[in-house]
Amino acid sequence: MNIMLEDKNPELTPISKYGEFGLIKHLTENFSFENPSTEVSVGDDCAVINPDGKKVVVTTDVLAEGVHFNLGYVPLKHLGYKAVVVNLSDVAAMNATPTQILVSLAVSSRFPVEALEEIYAGIYMACKHYKVDLVGGDTTSSTSGLVITITAIGLENSENLIKRSGAKPNDLLVVTGDLGGAYMGLQILEREHSVFLANPNMQPEMEGYDYILERQLKPEARMDIKKALKELDIHPTSMIDVSDGLSSETLHLSDQSKVGFRIYEEKIPMDSLTVSTAEELNLNPVMCALNGGEDYELLFTIAPADFEKIRNHPDFTIIGHAVDLEQGNYLVARGSGELVALNAQGWDAFLNKGQ
Amino acid sequence: MNIMLEDKNPELTPISKYGEFGLIKHLTENFSFENPSTEVSVGDDCAVINPDGKKVVVTTDVLAEGVHFNLGYVPLKHLGYKAVVVNLSDVAAMNATPTQILVSLAVSSRFPVEALEEIYAGIYMACKHYKVDLVGGDTTSSTSGLVITITAIGLENSENLIKRSGAKPNDLLVVTGDLGGAYMGLQILEREHSVFLANPNMQPEMEGYDYILERQLKPEARMDIKKALKELDIHPTSMIDVSDGLSSETLHLSDQSKVGFRIYEEKIPMDSLTVSTAEELNLNPVMCALNGGEDYELLFTIAPADFEKIRNHPDFTIIGHAVDLEQGNYLVARGSGELVALNAQGWDAFLNKGQ
Incomplete structure (x- = not known):
């Protein structure tokens, strides 16, 4: 399942070939936007979101290799997809509509660019399926292992939001x-x-x-x-x-x-x-x-x-x-x-x- | 400088004593809020932010041990402070006002709770100094090393925002x-x-x-x-x-x-x-x-x-x-x-x- 990391094929591309900025550009260049609330995306210091009178919900989740996933049996594309889903699930739990995500990766140099492309292919699938826009993130090397941190943003009219705190006896x-x-x-x-x-x-x-x-x-x-x-x-x-x-x-x-x-x-x-x-x-x-x-x-x-x-x-x-x-x-x-x-x-x- | 990790004092507290939820509660219990835009914070599926007619800017940065910092000479409190600052600097670069942050840690079990308290003490200092509210995050174990991912949110009137894209020849x-x-x-x-x-x-x-x-x-x-x-x-x-x-x-x-x-x-x-x-x-x-x-x-x-x-x-x-x-x-x-x-x-x- 996880051919990328086992394969010693010399045609795989080291991350250092791109550098940090080139890499983010390369990985996100085919992402398009579906939400009118997305005003500025990858490429500036911050993304800019137009809430258009709605409240903003925001959540973040970390997935760490060896803790949340084992690359021995989790395909990288599935990992990218799931990393988005676990965040969108938190937005769903507020009864809000997810609109944007930011993706941060800390990744060891044992991962070739092709492995990151697989992760981003899964992220892309999730963005398309759930109609959310990738608007930012950060990619850096780590001394070992892969850590994916995703932040999801949703917009919703105040009266629709549901918190954890409203249950009454007999509900x-x-x-x-x-x-x-x-x-x-x-x-x-x-x-x-x-x-x-x-x-x-x-x-x-x-x-x-x-x-x-x-x-x-x-x-x-x-x-x-x-x-x-x-x-x-x-x-x-x-x-x-x-x-x-x-x-x-x-x-x-x-x-x-x-x-x-x-x-x-x-x-x-x-x-x-x-x-x-x-x-x-x-x-x-x-x-x-x-x-x-x-x-x-x-x-x-x-x-x-x-x-x-x-x-x-x-x-x-x-x-x-x-x-x-x-x-x-x-x-x-x-x-x-x-x-x-x-x-x-x-x-x-x-x-x-x-x- | 980095006494925490060298010190084999058996009175240090293993993270497993708290578990994930107890730990976040413990680390964030003395944080208070300064922004009226902070409606729901740590403790729900998402934070809720009231943009009150303003645009929302959002940015995220990862700091990875061994890449961005060396715990041999970087005190943990400084690390927490700096991790906030590097994100707020991105908000400043949009000419926006920072209002909230989310903090995610992936941390190996070699770190005692006291080490995380030091990191959060630095985060707390930065929140106070810059008047931003800690509204969420995630804390998880990692198989090695410390990875801090912070997402910063800012609010600003549309006409004040400054992008990277407006320079003209002769400027x-x-x-x-x-x-x-x-x-x-x-x-x-x-x-x-x-x-x-x-x-x-x-x-x-x-x-x-x-x-x-x-x-x-x-x-x-x-x-x-x-x-x-x-x-x-x-x-x-x-x-x-x-x-x-x-x-x-x-x-x-x-x-x-x-x-x-x-x-x-x-x-x-x-x-x-x-x-x-x-x-x-x-x-x-x-x-x-x-x-x-x-x-x-x-x-x-x-x-x-x-x-x-x-x-x-x-x-x-x-x-x-x-x-x-x-x-x-x-x-x-x-x-x-x-x-x-x-x-x-x-x-x-x-x-x-x-x-």
Whole structure:
């Protein structure tokens, strides 16, 4: 998958051939602009954005080699795409419309220009798909490894924005799509990579895992949810994206909204492949949904009065409800009804160093 | 200087004690806000900024350990301060007012929490000094080294913004402050660090080099120039900050404005300590100003009619003028008047790996 770095082909181009400015120009020259809010882009000291009366939302995320991705099995184009998506997911979680990104790379000289072109090809795909403009960034060498930092900007009318802080007791807790798939995809990639390292002649067994591999390697930001909610005439009271696992995101909503939550184990939406793969690997599928992370679905609360509007919609699953803060945050176990405390041991870049 | 990392004191706190979210909360809890445009800050999926009718400028810069700084002689607090300043300098170069920053760190677990506190203490000092609000960021582990990426946001009325692209032939080329000092400061730091590595009992000889050491370790963004220009009733036709050396910045103005430039060698402003240190180290001081970088002064063009307004101002030096693009970019040598082509061999993170 990752031919670029293994290939000792002397025709690959060292980054030093371009220098910093030439490199940025080279990598971004085929990017065009889709947003009238983009007034000045790459090539000046700053990008200039015309908010046209809207509020500006801004977020940044770092992806570090050896922590967030392993170039042994993550193709560079997918990495570029995903680095954009994880930021746009944060914009989606504000119910805002993403408009611009800035891309910063710290990259060791072991990467040829062709490797950066692959990363930028993925960034380009994401920009086209989500209609966002690349307006700036910085590229520098690093003494080792690859660190991608992306900043995403979105514009939105003030009344549409949704924060983490508006949930009230009795509000319903709703999640989009299904959970745990990205984490299971990672487990399969890591298993097959270990097999490959032990015996490079072994063919990786990826067949039949398509859905969870795609959840891990090519996640999408749920930009479609904004429209769906509008059509249903629902304005969530709080919202967050599921980047670190359902458990930790629920605790964030709790922390910012000053409410507790009950999540019903049997309601957590999971794809059948996620469940069967978890069982194959002797993992508890519910724990994968709670603590696995990287699903980039949206988790939000709605007023109880909106129940009928959403209950049969295929994109949404009601998984619980808010309670008074003093009642804490618990998973209600299937069958027994036992309360299991939610904790933030989710995906954590400082604990899971092996990922 | 860099006690934190050398000190094996077991009371230092490993980052894993906090986890990602706890850590950001811990590091940013004493930050307060000074800008009414800051509506939502750390703690939500995105920061929310109210542009209040103004245009938004945004820029990002990466500082990588071993490339942009050497923790052997750069104190962490200075590093945090400088990482903010280099971004604010880009905002100053648009003639905009900086309002918010986002800070992303990729940091190896060899750094204790106390080291990050030092970096944030420097960031805090810069936020206070420049009246900007820290509104977001991301902190993650890295497999090695420290990478700091800062995104700075500024707001400004459209008519005040100055791009790189407005210079016309016969415009005067003006620079603030003096040049080459930061580069000479770096040479002294590297010399003394080499001496220290060879013999740790040797005391570093830093005395008498204060000005150039400060230019390197604690540069300031020229936010004061906006006010000075306004008082002089001068609106530059193009502007850029001097982060990579006078030569390369002049070529950027040339490239974006489609003009050429003549710079007069004898006009380039240099501090006497910069000149004497260059001579001590057998370096050509003019080359240090042209290619040294990191001075964070502003370089701009003004209409010829503004000559009288600026000629005697202590902050500004007229160093040359714009010509037709076909006439190219040249340094006019002192005395001989010989034309020496300007080139972009300035400070380049991909070429000067040793820095």
